[in-house]
Amino acid sequence: MQKKAVILANGAFPTHEIPLKELKESKHIICCDGAINKLEKAGLEPFAIIGDLDSLDSELKWKYRDIIYHFSNQDTNDLTKAVEWCIANKFNEIAIVGATGNRDDHMIGNVFLLPQYAKKVRVKMLTSYGMFTPIVRSKNFESYTRQQVSIFSPNRDTLITTANLRYALTNQQLEMMWQGTLNESMGDSFRIEFEGGPLIIYQEY
Amino acid sequence: MQKKAVILANGAFPTHEIPLKELKESKHIICCDGAINKLEKAGLEPFAIIGDLDSLDSELKWKYRDIIYHFSNQDTNDLTKAVEWCIANKFNEIAIVGATGNRDDHMIGNVFLLPQYAKKVRVKMLTSYGMFTPIVRSKNFESYTRQQVSIFSPNRDTLITTANLRYALTNQQLEMMWQGTLNESMGDSFRIEFEGGPLIIYQEY
Structure with missing residues (x-):
């Protein structure tokens, strides 16, 4: 059975209609840490919040206490933590949005992380201009x-x-x-x- | 002797003060093809315009006829043509601006082209968030x-x-x-x- 998640990474919040549509129509938005602030502003509800939560204020921590999943692993970045959470929770299709439009080194790093995810799950990354699909x-x-x-x-x-x-x-x-x-x-x-x-x-x- | 050029690539025109300052203070702005439209809007003068000129209208082609250098080599992109022109014209230090903030595949391609340039000339790429420096x-x-x-x-x-x-x-x-x-x-x-x-x-x- 298809079980699809949309991960909102902590880059620039999507502005292009295609990633925005993915986000708005998703029943399972998985938020990377600080991205929850942008998701709230957009009036959307997270299904889960993943990260080390350094950047969450205490009000948000309390509001979402039942869906916050804390990882302290310093060896992976927030995006990888979110992908691993999705896999552990039986999601078999993932769209990543909000992973670009900010620091360029993060963007390149995130793109080249995709093949690692593709070994385990169907995944694509939607940016303001196009879509990255890793294939194995x-x-x-x-x-x-x-x-x-x-x-x-x-x-x-x-x-x-x-x-x-x-x-x-x-x-x-x-x-x-x-x-x-x-x-x-x-x-x-x-x-x-x-x-x-x-x-x-x-x-x- | 130091002879420095700033290449304006045909991505998003710089908005961050650091690449903008490079551009405004440069005596040698080398424009990639269609980027001349953005340079004109910013009220700055090109030192040279490099490319296949597909995207230049005839008014601009006439206005800048003395400083337009046409390359029809399909095996290199506009940025590489501009860098090669700089090297041929004895520039020994190049700052590239405007090479990001548009299609993500162009951005990645441009970043990974830098080492090829670095074998021949001192070069750096300035984006909206930071600086890429290739080193040999x-x-x-x-x-x-x-x-x-x-x-x-x-x-x-x-x-x-x-x-x-x-x-x-x-x-x-x-x-x-x-x-x-x-x-x-x-x-x-x-x-x-x-x-x-x-x-x-x-x-x-």
């Missing part, structure tokens, strides 16, 4: 003609083959992180096949 | 106590040692792109030593 096996993507697509290959020796992208890859490695950027879909779907991996696929909205 | 050899950084610092290691086998950062590395590899994020300076300088490389250092303002 070959996959077809829904698309539209001329959709801008970028492929990131953290393990540089991964052999990648694409179908229906303008600049085709055939058993090719992306040795540099920028080499798979600026591609484009040729129709209403495209396919990424690979040996090794994982990969991170970005699709502009 | 060990380096001391000016800092301040509690400055947030992240280290990105595109070649995962690079052995890194840090001095005066809160979470010290000693001949360690960063196998995952997020592993070097969320560090912190302990004073008015820190040092990054490494074998292999290159690395990209992020310092929050």
